[in-house]
């Protein structure tokens with residue numbers, strides 16, 4: 001019985017680490033760590049469906065880093081924490 005719990009704890013800690021790494025690629029590292037710890041290998045699978053990356057408000061493309069402009073539609077962004085706001089377009093005269 002003792003060995004069983006020992007293995008379960010080891011599995012939980014290992015899964016939380018893996019799920020945390022997987023999640024952090026999509027800005028869901030915290031959720032991944034929790035899910036991996038609670039659900040073990042199932043948490044790793046679940047975190048694959050998590051995606052907290054911001055999206056372009058204009059074309060909806062996922063933004064992995066914090067680009068100054070959208071790689072898809074070239075809208076310029078202003079970053080406010082995790083949110084991106086499209087910069088007001090300068091009117092060309």
Ligand SMILES: [Zn+2]
Pocket residue numbers: 056057058059060061070071072073074075
């Ligand atoms: Zn865009």
